[in-house]
Amino acid sequence: MRLLSLYSGGKDSTYALVKAKEMGHDISCLLTMHPETDASLLFHYPNSWVTSYLGEAMCIPSLGFAARSGTKEDELRSLEQAIIAVKSLHEIHGVVHGGIFSTFQSDIVQRICCKHNLTVIAPLWHIQQSEYMDLLLEKNFDIKIVSVSAMGLDEGWLGISLDREALHRLKRLSQKYCFSVSFEGGEAETLVIDCPIFYKRLQVRKANIRWDGQRGIFEILEVALVEK
DSSP states (O other): OEEEEEOOSSHHHHHHHHHHHHTTOEEEEEEEEEESSTTOSSSOOTTGGGHHHHHHHHTOOEEEEEEOOSSHHHHHHHHHHHHHHHHHHHOOOEEEOOOSSOHHHHHHHHHHHHHTTOEEEOTTTTOOHHHHHHHHHHTTOEEEEEEEOSTTOOGGGTTOBOOHHHHHHHHHHHHHHTOOTTOTTSSEEEEEEEOTTOSEEEEEEEEEEEEOSSOEEEEEEEEEEEEO
């Protein structure tokens, strides 16, 4: 089936894309929504512009659309208009997304796809979160944390790449402070800079850390694709 990937560049949308390909689907296009502010209810805000480079790394066409931030209905309309546009360009038959437990996200995608006769593929739905995080490292995903907004996650997490030691610390903190270890509740956001389906690796060449005392962003300013 020809699919559109709802793509943020994070671990979940990237692994969902990988799983969809393993299921035999063809990923025709990546769709990234660019929200106006970090107050977006539905879309990832940090570094959304980088997804065009990740599309190139995977040799998959990438399209970006501005998203009105404000209300659920504003964002729903923005996403629906973008999906309609991509459907007309790429003749897609379905949409793949990386939702795990968020019925808010899932319901919106289901609503749009049902209206426009598109199949929804959600390979990660209700996956066991701790095992999932282990699996990503086993699959050689190089994952960088690009925002944090939960108690227990301080400025020191911004910009780090997850390895076994960091994941072990993260699991301890998630138990202590009662947040989702996979960041399903928006406690943090990630960016995949390498994985098995990337033909090139993303190199972050320049970045700033923005921290307000409670939450922060690893703001990427310059990137390049390099040989693996």
